[in-house]
Each structure stands twice: as structure tokens, then as C-alpha cells.
Amino acid sequence: MMKRGFEIVSKYRDQEVTIPYRTTMSAAGYDFESAVDMTIPSIWKLNFLRVLWAVKHEKKINDKQLERAKAVLKPFLIPTGIKAYMQPNEVLIIANRSSNPLKRGLAVPNGIGVIDADYYNNPGNEGEIFIQMINFGISDIQIKKGDRIAQGIFMPYLLADQADKSKQDQRKGGFGSSGR
Incomplete structure (x- = not known):
């Protein structure tokens, strides 16, 4: 019986995607690689700076300016081509690589990612x-296919005595599907 691990999603099966791996014997995290080449733009683009200047100087910001600034601050989704299976009482935590903020100006905007067991094959x-990812560095960052971008750690979790099953539902979709 398989307990936990990784598989390549069908879309990437013939595209030489690497299954996540540990780089040392004592590493807790499995390194995830990018499945594609892509650019992560710097947040310090002109539209964002205009709105930031207006906020600082208490100037009125119109909806169009605000929408353009939000588009710059929006996180980018880097595809991995990987899915993870695990036991029902486990979670895969996605964390930034420690070198990303220091060397590349890249951050995981929500701190960590949570991959639930029922996300598999949804x-x-x-x-x-x-x-x-967001890029808080001055210049755009080029991500190449095969660049290590994050790490995943399998962990067990505990349930509270008061777990309310009436608020639970079956997963129906993919990324971000269990809430707003």
C-alpha cells in the first residue's frame, strides 16, 4: 500500500518533469522544481509606484489605477507538474526555499501552502x-524549467474534539477551491 509520495500529472508526463527530492540525508523538505520557463515581474513596477506615491501623499486613487496596481501585486503561480498523495490525516506543507528571498527576492505571499490529501486527483x-510567488526584488526574475523553487514537507495533523462535520464538503475543484 502506498502511503505518501509524488506523481507527475498527465499534462506533463512526457516533458521531463522531476519528482520532488531531498538534497541531503537529513533534509525534511522535498525540493520542487518549476515545470516551465517563466518570468516573475518585480512588484516595483510603475503602476504600483504611482499608487504608492498617491497613498503616501494622500491623493485620490481612481479604480483604474488601483486595479493596475493590484495586478502587479498579484502572486504568480509557478506550475510544478507534480501531484502528491498521502494519508487522510496528513498534509503537505509547501514552504519557500531559504535562498529565494536572500538571493532572488522571491517570497511565498501566504507564508506556506497547504496541500490537503483530497487535493490529489481532484x-x-x-x-x-x-x-x-511574488518578486519583491528590483528587477524581474527569470525562472527556468528545473529551477528549485520551493520545498514540501509531509506532516501529520490533529483534529479538535469539536470538529464540525456539517461545515465539511467534498472537494470539487483545484487550486483554491475549498474557500474564497
Whole structure:
């Protein structure tokens, strides 16, 4: 019986995607690589700076300016081509690599990613894991296919005595599908 591990999603099966791996014998995290080449733009783009200046100087900001600034601050999803299976009482925590903020100016905007056991093979995206990133560096960052971008750690979790099953539902979709 398989307990936990990784598989390549069908979309990437013939594209030389690497299954996550540990780089040392004592590493807790499995390194995830990017499945594609892509650019993560710097948040310090002109539209964002205009709105930041207006906020600082207490100037009125119109909806169009605000929407353009939000587009710059929106996290980018880096596809991994990987899905993870695990036991029902386990979670895969996605964390930034420690070198990303220091060397590349890249951050996981929500701190960590949480991959639930029922995300695996979901109908929305087959359970493909995407890594959310923002680039707070001065210049755009080029991500190449095969670059290590995050790490995943399998962990057990505990349930509270008061777990309310009436608020639980079956997962119906992919990324971000269990809430707003």
C-alpha cells in the first residue's frame, strides 16, 4: 500500500518533469522544481509606484489605477507538474526555499501552502501543485524549467474534539477551491 509520495500529472508526463527530492540525508523538505520557463515581474513596477506615491501623499486613487496596481501585486503561480498523495490525516506543507528571498527576492505571499490529501486527483486540475510567488526584488526574475523553487514537507495533523462535520464538503475543484 502506498502511503505518501509524488506523481507527475498527465499534462506533463512526457516533458521531463522531476519528482520532488531531498538534497541531503537529513533534509525534511522535498525540493520542487518549476515545470516551465517563466518570468516573475518585480512588484516595483510603475503602476504600483504611482499608487504608492498617491497613498503616501494622500491623493485620490481612481479604480483604474488601483486595479493596475493590484495586478502587479498579484502572486504568480509557478506550475510544478507534480501531484502528491498521502494519508487522510496528513498534509503537505509547501514552504519557500531559504535562498529565494536572500538571493532572488522571491517570497511565498501566504507564508506556506497547504496541500490537503483530497487535493490529489481532484477534477479541477488533477491535483497539480502550483507554487505562489511574488518578486519583491528590483528587477524581474527569470525562472527556468528545473529551477528549485520551493520545498514540501509531509506532516501529520490533529483534529479538535469539536470538529464540525456539517461545515465539511467534498472537494470539487483545484487550486483554491475549498474557500474564497
